[in-house]
Amino acid sequence: MSMPTMDEAAKVLADPKAYTDEAGLHVVLSQLRANAPVAWVEVADYAPFWAITKHADIMEIERANEVFTNSPRPVLVTREGDEQQAAIGIKTLIHMDDPQHRDFRAIGANWFRPKAMRALKDRADELATQFVDRMAAQGPECDFVQQVAVNYPLYMIMTLLGVPEADFTSLLHWTQELFGNDDEEFQRGTSMAERGLALLEMFQYFTELTAARRANPTEDLASTIANATINGEPLNDIETVSYYAILAAAGHDTSSASISGGMHALLEHPEELARLQQNPSLMPLAVEEMIRWTTPVKEFMRTAQRDYEIRGVRIAAGDSVLLSYVSGNRDDEVFADPFRFDISRDPNKHIAFGYGVHFCLGAALARLEVNSFFSALVPRLESIELAGTPEHIATTFVGGLKHLPIRYRLR
Structure with missing residues (x-):
């Protein structure tokens, strides 16, 4: 039997199920980095793209943001998904390029600066302690992802937005559906129409929230967004709702994936936990390594506005490139022994938050959440072990573990 070509192997990047088998995925990504770091990918139902798997190339493309734009294809979805996004006119930060991106990013930026994070630290520590207490109460076993890791960052981001606690569950379901719509456990249905329902319901919710905050502004991030202006004009409905949606969804799923992935890594490497x-x-340092190890955002896409050469390969104007952060974060040219989980890794030049002008707005919040949570948990752990088989979500975009059964004793 002949070996598949590297271009064939690169198709794995468009297969949501491939991300449920991390070991198998990393074998293929290692081969791509070594043999075809810029590979052409043609998969049924998807517009074709170049797969970029080396850390240096990902950074080069992120830096060249005038050549490689987020619009019109910021994320890998099917052709039908591309068309649906264009029809709805979703306008989140990841869909925008400068100068529009710069103007919109500025609206929420102050809420994520170091000064704001220092003010949030007490809340993060307090919530972390509550969730560890809850673990102690419901022990000696739990599904760490569904009972702890998805809820702690949800409370954090919703606190920031100013959303009432009674609505947290709905928002959790919507984010799980949005990012888990390739996973049979989380998707509402298989048709595009059914998959779009979560988005529509979220839009409806945030449209009502905008109206409420414009009528009665409060001291929260939702009010900042609702009452923001760009060039003297208020944001339209799609723009405000898109802003909430990216903060609520991305600000939640990425942190929960880092926390559950970090927990799994400590379980698999008890010497590092010790x-x-x-x-x-x-x-x-351990927080940075957990984030590198897990890499919750698997990829973003960019589109070339003119011909560009990378590693001797010509990317033509109009071609899409997929930036595989999962691959870049295991590149042995950047990370010594990249498949070793090392809580003292320093330097750790991971690209889990992206790079350049689109560097993750919420990176400081994610770091704070992971740090507060494990600072509350680790000193109280007497023992911890797996109590079943961990399961990963099927996705090509954002995700990590969906189940992590653990058995533990806490002080």
Whole structure:
């Protein structure tokens, strides 16, 4: 039997189920980095694209944001999905390019600066302690993802937005559907119309929230967005709702994936957990390693506005490129022994938050959440082990574990 070509192997990047088998995925990505770091991918139902798997190339393309734009294809979805997004006219930060991107990013930026994070730290620590207490109460076993990791960051981002706690569950379901619509457990249906329902319901919810905050402004991020202006004009409905949606969804799913992925990594590497218990000052480095190891955002897409050459391969104007962050974060040219989980890894030049002008707006919040959570949990752990088989969500965009059964004893 002949070996598949590298272009054939690169099709794995468009297969949601491939991301449920991390070991198998990394074998293919390692081969691509070594043999075809810029590979052409043609898959049924998808517009074709170039797969970019080397850390340096991903950074080069992110830096060249005038050549490689987010619009019109910021994320890998099917042709039908591309058309649906264009028809709805979704306008989140990931769909925009400068100068529009710069103007919209500025609206929420102050809420994620270091000063704001210092103010949020007490809330993050308090919530982390509550969730660890809850683990203690419901022990000795739990599904760490569904009972802990999805809820803690949800409370954080909703607190920031100013959404009432009674609505948290609805927002959780919508985000799980949006990012899990390739996973049979989370998708509402298989048709595009059924899959679009979560988005429509979320839009309806945030449209009503905007109206309420314009009528009665409050001291929260939702009010900042609802009452923002660009060039003297208020944001339209699609723009306000898109802003909430990206914050609520991306600000939640990425952090929950980092926390559950970090927990899994500590379970698989008990010697690293022991090091962290003995030396809590390693926590900031451990957080970065958990985020590198998990890489919740698997990819973003860019579209070339003119011909461009990378590694001797010509990307033609109009061609799409897929930036595989999962691959870049295991590149041995950047990370010594990249398949070793090392809580003291320093430097750690991971690209889990992207790079350049589109560097993740909520990166500081994600780091704060992961740090607060494990700072609350690790000192209280007497014992912890797997109590079943971990399962990953089927996705090509954002995700990580969907189930992590654990058995534990807490002080």
